[in-house]
Amino acid sequence: MTELVLGAVAYDAKVVPIWDGFKAYFAARGLPFDYVLYTTYERQVEAHLRGHVDVAWNSPLAWLETEHAAAAGRRAEAIAMRDTDRDLTSVVLARADGPIATPADLAGRRLGVGARDSPQATLIPLDALAAAGVAPEVVLHDVLVGKHGDHVGGERDAVRALLAGTVDAACVLDANRLAFAREGLLPPGATRVVLQTEPYDHCNFTVLDDAPPAVTRLRELLLAMSYDDPEVRPLLDLEGLTRWLPGRTSGYRALARAVTASGWLAAWAAGRAAR
Amino acid sequence: MSATAPAELELVDLGLDEGGHLLVERGLRLGGGELLVRGGAATVAIDLPAWCRARGHACAPAAGGWHVRAGQIDRWRGAERAGEVAAPSAHAPARWGLAARGALVEAGAPTLDLPLADRRTMWADEAARLYAQAVAAQWDPATAIPWDAPADHPAEGEDAVVQLMTYLIENETAALLVPARFLGRVHPHFREVMQLLAVQIADEARHVEVFTRRACLRRDALGLSTAGGQASLATLFDEPDFAIASFLLSVLGEGSFLALLGFVRDHAPDRCTAALARLAAQDEARHVAFGLAHLRRHVDEEPALRGRLAAAIERRHAALAHTAGLNREVFDALVLLAAGGWAPADLRRGHAAVVELVRTMDEGRRQRLVRLGFAPDDAARLSALHTRNFM
Ligand SMILES: [Fe+2]
Numbered sequence: 001m002t003e004l005v006l007g008a009v010a011y012d013a014k015v016v017p018i019w020d021g022f023k024a025y026f027a028a029r030g031l032p033f034d035y036v037l038y039t040t041y042e043r044q045v046e047a048h049l050r051g052h053v054d055v056a057w058n059s060p061l062a063w064l065e066t067e068h069a070a071a072a073g074r075r076a077e078a079i080a081m082r083d084t085d086r087d088l089t090s091v092v093l094a095r096a097d098g099p100i101a102t103p104a105d106l107a108g109r110r111l112g113v114g115a116r117d118s119p120q121a122t123l124i125p126l127d128a129l130a131a132a133g134v135a136p137e138v139v140l141h142d143v144l145v146g147k148h149g150d151h152v153g154g155e156r157d158a159v160r161a162l163l164a165g166t167v168d169a170a171c172v173l174d175a176n177r178l179a180f181a182r183e184g185l186l187p188p189g190a191t192r193v194v195l196q197t198e199p200y201d202h203c204n205f206t207v208l209d210d211a212p213p214a215v216t217r218l219r220e221l222l223l224a225m226s227y228d229d230p231e232v233r234p235l236l237d238l239e240g241l242t243r244w245l246p247g248r249t250s251g252y253r254a255l256a257r258a259v260t261a262s263g264w265l266a267a268w269a270a271g272r273a274a275r
Numbered sequence: 276m277s278a279t280a281p282a283e284l285e286l287v288d289l290g291l292d293e294g295g296h297l298l299v300e301r302g303l304r305l306g307g308g309e310l311l312v313r314g315g316a317a318t319v320a321i322d323l324p325a326w327c328r329a330r331g332h333a334c335a336p337a338a339g340g341w342h343v344r345a346g347q348i349d350r351w352r353g354a355e356r357a358g359e360v361a362a363p364s365a366h367a368p369a370r371w372g373l374a375a376r377g378a379l380v381e382a383g384a385p386t387l388d389l390p391l392a393d394r395r396t397m398w399a400d401e402a403a404r405l406y407a408q409a410v411a412a413q414w415d416p417a418t419a420i421p422w423d424a425p426a427d428h429p430a431e432g433e434d435a436v437v438q439l440m441t442y443l444i445e446n447e448t449a450a451l452l453v454p455a456r457f458l459g460r461v462h463p464h465f466r467e468v469m470q471l472l473a474v475q476i477a478d479e480a481r482h483v484e485v486f487t488r489r490a491c492l493r494r495d496a497l498g499l500s501t502a503g504g505q506a507s508l509a510t511l512f513d514e515p516d517f518a519i520a521s522f523l524l525s526v527l528g529e530g531s532f533l534a535l536l537g538f539v540r541d542h543a544p545d546r547c548t549a550a551l552a553r554l555a556a557q558d559e560a561r562h563v564a565f566g567l568a569h570l571r572r573h574v575d576e577e578p579a580l581r582g583r584l585a586a587a588i589e590r591r592h593a594a595l596a597h598t599a600g601l602n603r604e605v606f607d608a609l610v611l612l613a614a615g616g617w618a619p620a621d622l623r624r625g626h627a628a629v630v631e632l633v634r635t636m637d638e639g640r641r642q643r644l645v646r647l648g649f650a651p652d653d654a655a656r657l658s659a660l661h662t663r664n665f666m
């Protein structure tokens with residue numbers, strides 16, 4: 001029997017136990033399953049388009065890249081996503097004791113962002129600032145480019161730079177503001193929120209129209225997983241969700257606007273065509 | 276949504292990044308999973324939805340605040356109590372792992388390989404009392420022993436003490452390592468046994484220390500370690516069954532050592548040696564008491580164990596039949612200690628004292644065997660088969 005093959009990006013060592021766990025879980029329920037790890041989302045998208053994997057665990061940017069490439073006669077579908085990946089926002093933080101209180105105050109200032117391909121810590125907040133008519137000097141914190149900001153290190157570095165005074169503001173995911181407070185990195189009251197982006201969605205399981213029928217079974221098994229099940233719970237905890245939801249693509253508008261306006265998507269497509 | 280208005284929580288200026296989440300969790304618990312949250316902290320509008328999202332709670336703006344609905348997830352479904360805190364269960368499953376006895380254990384916790392998981396194999400109701408007693412009776416070698424006490428015994432008497440200490444260190448090392456090897460296999464559900472073994476091991480560490488220090492008090496080199504003595508200890512070391520190891524080590528070996536240490540205390544040439552023998556004997560009495568207590572309980576529950584214990588003595592005797600047992604140097608050192616001099620009358624008295632010591636040891640072993648339910652005849656026969664190394 002052929003295995004259903006999933007592509008995932010190795011942004012952290014925990015990716016291996018996560019997918020090993022899912023592999024065993026699916027196998028026990030009659031779905032032969034295996035996974036291939038890629039070092040970057042771009043390689044994964046390319047492999048998916050070439051049919052090397054049947055389903056891809058995609059960042060929102062990888063989803064848009066896949067959708068963009070598939071637009072020429074194919075169809076991409078987001079079949080499932082984490083409950084915790086819906087309606088995220090990003091925030092631009094400034095020091096509470098500093099002069100920056102509104103987006104306009106950022107004109108000519110240094111803005112710390114995450115990795116250049118991070119939707120949450122770079123692409124979406126920069127687009128929101130551009131929409132507000134502000135173009136600060138951007139200071140990248142390029143941790144693991146190609147992983148689309150999955151590695152939280154870029155955001156942490158941006159916040160450190162903010163606290164150290166080497167940047168005037170920093171972009172982070174809303175939940176990471178709380179996470180950094182819990183870590184003790186961000187003292188309560190030390191920062192103020194200058195801007196909050198519109199809500200957006202994050203990762204999804206992406207399939208193309210030539211995916212094998214087994215992806216239907218994969219989706220069923222995912223949606224049936226319960227946090228109450230002790231076998232499943234450690235996997236969901238590792239992957240950071242409480243339940244799988246059907247995929248939806250309405251949450252990618254903000255990012256689509258950002259990567260269209262900034263020319264990111266066009267540049268990616270051109271680079272692909274040149275290879 | 277419920278028909279009645281949800282409970283309300285006013286966070287005032289407390290942020291979610293400074294502990295406010297505790298009030299939200301409590302409010303959800305008390306409010307049946309629904310809560311209207313209000314707050315004035317600068318970032319509450321950002322933090323509350325983000326926090327709810329990560330917890331699987333729904334969060335929507337509502338009049339003057341946010342309407343929070345608890346997610347339908349329950350980490351504690353299928354959780355199980357690891358027995359009762361007051362007393363252990365008959366069997367501790369591996370899935371209880373390292374959880375405190377009586378704790379509520381989340382389903383899916385990792386299982387641990389802890390083979391000593393049956394109450395019968397090691398439990399004694401006296402364990403908690405013996406543990407408390409042991410903790411209260413810990414002594415500090417630095418202050419409890421008069422290391423500087425004057426000694427005027429001759430050089431050959433000191434040689435005898437050093438040989439004896441050398442022998443004792445070797446035996447104390449076995450008495451430390453044998454329970455230590457089992458300690459790592461005891462299911463911690465049997466907390467009092469785990470604690471008692473731990474403090475017993477600490478006792479033996481102290482015994483190794485003080486006997487070493489005494490040996491080196493006036494000498495640079497230690498005495499002799501014989502192949503026969505080590506062969507005897509090796510049979511203890513290799514015993515994989517807790518009941519048998521405890522029987523051979525604690526009931527028979529440490530039981531014999533009670534008499535031996537009493538002998539050293541009574542015949543020591545200096546106050547220092549007498550003090551450390553007395554203090555070590557106090558500790559050994561507890562080790563013997565625990566061995567007897569759990570084995571008595573065990574043979575009550577499983578009378579067939581008695582046959583296995585008897586067979587173990589016979590097996591060990593056969594294994595050691597070709598060895599010398601107690602080394603001649605130790606025997607002679609004991610005679611010299613009790614003689615206190617080289618005059619024939621002294622030696623005669625010393626020799627008689629050691630013969631009496633061996634008889635006392637045998638008497639003690641027989642009494643303990645009888646307490647484990649052996650018939651007096653069997654007890655006498657089995658005691659006679661005990662190793663000539665004493666331990
Ligand atoms: Fe000892």
Ligand SMILES: [Fe+2]
Nearest residue numbers: 450529559562
């Ligand atoms: Fe002992």
